Amino acid sequence: MPRTYVVRLMPAGVARVVVVCEAVAMTSFTTPDLSDELGGAARVVAAGFLDFGGREVFDGPVRTVRCLEDNSRVKELLATPGEGAVLVVDGAGSLTVALLGDMIAEGAVAQGWAGVVINGAVRDVEILRTLDIGVRALGSIPRRSDRQGRGEVDVPVTIGGARVEPGDHLYADATGILVTTPA
Numbered sequence: 001m002p003r004t005y006v007v008r009l010m011p012a013g014v015a016r017v018v019v020v021c022e023a024v025a026m027t028s029f030t031t032p033d034l035s036d037e038l039g040g041a042a043r044v045v046a047a048g049f050l051d052f053g054g055r056e057v058f059d060g061p062v063r064t065v066r067c068l069e070d071n072s073r074v075k076e077l078l079a080t081p082g083e084g085a086v087l088v089v090d091g092a093g094s095l096t097v098a099l100l101g102d103m104i105a106e107g108a109v110a111q112g113w114a115g116v117v118i119n120g121a122v123r124d125v126e127i128l129r130t131l132d133i134g135v136r137a138l139g140s141i142p143r144r145s146d147r148q149g150r151g152e153v154d155v156p157v158t159i160g161g162a163r164v165e166p167g168d169h170l171y172a173d174a175t176g177i178l179v180t181t182p183a
């Protein structure tokens with residue numbers, strides 16, 4: 001792991017090396033290790049989610065939205081304090097409209113959300129990748145979604161074959177995504 005070192009000359013002329021920061025944030029988990037350690041208690045989300053965010057590794061307690069081609073609830077929820085949570089959006093796998101774009105994602109960063117995992121599509125991908133938030137989705141498309149106030153918040157959903165409930169904990173890294181239910 002890359003590190004930044006400062007070399008100070010001590011009075012006796014002896015060089016002392018002090019690690020002052022990690023250039024890459026230390027992560028306390030990997031999804032393969034969690035999968036091995038927890039077995040069936042770690043519900044693994046099927047492969048197929050792509051990384052669109054500026055944070056490759058993220059985790060947090062889960063909030064959920066279920067919606068179909070209408071991101072009203074996504075926009076509303078991500079404009080409220082996230083407190084390190086991960087929003088899991090079950091958009092039924094629809095790839096015809098985007099449920100997240102740069103404006104909503106920038107708001108989510110400002111509100112302290114750790115990540116957004118979308119069983120559906122995003123847009124503004126050039127900007128999403130610059131933002132300090134995890135974003136996973138199935139694909140991208142230019143068309144915005146409808147906003148007719150449809151959708152449900154904090155309901156159990158299933159994405160990538162894994163059941164996800166509000167209050168679960170979601171872990172995502174370069175390998176994949178898994179979900180646990182805290183004891």
Ligand SMILES: O=C([O-])CC(=O)C(=O)O
Nearest residue numbers: 100101102103104144145
């Ligand atoms: O407004 C939307 O539905 C999605 C979008 O483009 C944004 O978040 O900037």
